[in-house]
Amino acid sequence: MLDDIAIRVRQNIGIVTAVLLFTVLYLLYNFAHPRGFSSAVLVQNGDEIFALAMLAMAQTVPVLASGLDLSVGAVMTMVGCFASYLLTGAADGTPLHLDIFGLQLGLGTFPGGVSGILLGIVVCLATGTLAGFINGCIVVYGRIQPIIATLATGAVYIGIALFLRPTPGGKIDEDLNWAMTNSLGDFAATVHIFDDGAASWFAPVAWIPVPFVLLILIALVVWVPFRRSVLGRAVYAVGSAEGAAYMSGLPIDRAKIAAFTLAGFFAGCGGLFLAIQTSSGNADIPQAGAYTLNSIASVVIGGTSLLGGTGSAIGSIFGAMVLRVISFFFRIFDIAPLLQPLFEGLILLAAVSIGALGVLRVKNTLELFR
């Protein structure tokens, strides 16, 4: 039994390291913060972490199948632009029309009200999922290396986003914005459940920020079952040894498509939240790029091997949180913003080096190349 635990810890040392690193950094941050350990700080942090955490999860799945997805930031941005049209919450709906090089094309009216918002959310997530599915199909049936395929499709998705929102704009329903980016208590008050959040049994959990609840919910409802499904297992197998996976009769094409599709879904969740949080759609190209690169950094910090086969999306969430906490420190220690990239880079290097410390203990140098 102890043996088993030891094996599991050794096999998940990357995740364990990320969790410990985050815990230490976050405790330090709260001690240093004038209003540390308060719901307000937690809510603010949750809002800032959520989108990157989703993108880190998104990046994890293709990386596990040993393929990078350079389009996660673009998918996020594109879905955000969709959301800024579909989630306005206007009571009598939103008229949609396309302006193709001066040609006006009416698309009818997207329904308003609560049902309209719910439908809009579904459409947004479906858009992200579809984008990921397209990525997967191009990689599998086009036999194109993931890094190039998603570089191209990423540009296409950004193009669509720019087409939808040449300049930042649009609108998100205010109640939706309020409900999703605050504490559970505020959520309950906005959607009028649990006596508007005043129910006595609800009080002990009312302080928890909604983004954290969403994060845990998505991890439990989407990632954990996927990890334990045959398809999820096949994704790990493909990343570990594709030839062996094929010879074992695994559905490797389906596994790869599933990996990219799931990435699209997670990236869509991130985009949706970012739009809700900022109450607008913005085809921000540098932001999309920064999110993509940070998603890769999060995956690495979270203990997933870029070679594929080992790691977990849960680790990547912690990787993303570590990255974000580092930037929180700049706020409280008042470091010149211009120095931020420099420090972020150094700390990223340090964090990744911790994972590489095992190299020093290797006694058979051949193992370094396996």
Added chain:
Amino acid sequence: MTDAALTQSAFLTLSGISKRYAGVRALEGVDFACERGKIHAVLGENGAGKSTLIKIIAGVVQPDSGTMRLGGSEVSFATPSAANAAGVVCIFQELSLMPDLSVADNISIASPPRRFGLIDARAQRRRAEQLLAEIGCEDVNPLMRVRDLPLSRRQVVEIAKALGKKPQLLILDEATSALTSADVEKVYAMLARLKAEGVAILYISHRMHEVEALADRASVFRNGRHIETFDKGRRSTADIVQLMIGRDIAAQYPPKPAREAPKPMLDIENLSWDKRLDRISLRVGAGEIVGLGGLDGQGQKSLLLALFGVLRGVSGQVTVEGREVHPGSPAAAKSVGIALVPEDRKTEGLMLPMSIADNLVIASLDAISRGPLVDRARENEAIKRAIARLQIKIGAPGDAVSTLSGGNQQKVVLAKWLMTDPRIILLNDPTRGIDVGTKQELYRLMRELADQGAAILFYSTDYDELIGCCDRVAIMYDGRIVRELEGDELTETNIIASALNIDAATPDAAGAAHA
């Protein structure tokens, strides 16, 4: 039994199967049949068509023509999983395991036990434990990652994985080549059990004594054709070898020259490493071939790696021609004249996608360069010499080395090192998975190199080979050299007894270990 009668009772029947790869004939009009409850050996040199035959049966490749019948009805398998579904399971020579997944994951990879649609980790683990127990290898923890297991244990997992698919026809392609002798016994017992249950078993091996011990019937292939099928005991080993190579071969091993006391070349004193090498002392003289024997995993491979500078934290003394050396890397080992033919030629020996020419010169670039640039003329000259010297059968030097057969690939690895003019040659099981003809060429070459003054340290899992090739054999047990056998002592009985460390307590053996 005649071939016609055989077809009557057969479980699997192939008729007129042909296959070409890019115009090169791999199989030509092959008729073949095998029965339930029989172990059927398939013999042949590399390139004889055995691998293609198996791949067709297992659904990895499709034949160009011909039909295949299984249990009376015609079948054709588009994928390995289709073959598995029909009860045809193959254990391939190239392991089909996913290194980052656990043993339990790997064993149940194709159809894991499920609860509510999700993989049931506990049931999966129980299944792995049960299957491993069936082949007597309970020591493998199903939670371990395959990556962290030694090669011999991986092969055990591979076999358990195949068993889990409930095969009707089980194909073993060199599936025991990396197993320890203890495990081989367990696998034999398992095969006997399957045979009794009526499973048809196809067995491919280059080890003749394995075939003799196991097979009820054997078929010989040569140049893509089925030459002959015969029952156990109907043909002598010499006959079989002749059928396989289609020509007479003289002695299998080159004669050992009578030696005077050899000039010292490699002296090892009290070499220890990480609890796995324990005060090893061994001398290999110039012109000597010294074998490393014993059960698999007793430190033989670590010893070779330690000498080649791969291991960190090695203590003790290594002297080459009287000068103490401490190689800290393969590059450093190379510069003092040490060469190593590694265990796994596909990952450690060769850069598979690169050309034969590039692979040949990769270790001796200094010798053929002028300043920072490679001298093309000298490079081509060196490549031509190497190919001629080892008689490597190639299309063009520019072809990827992955296009060669296993035996020729191993020749490339050896040729690469010979180009560095090594004084000390370390060989880690160089004949694993190689056909008889090439093996003999390698034996001859080893002797030739020794005669030219090289010191050769040769690890092999094949006892015949150690006896036939080596001037002296050091038997290792638990990281120590327990005995050195020489001359008339060099017999299979002695090797096995020492390998099991049965007589290590006798004063003679204790003395020999530190002689």
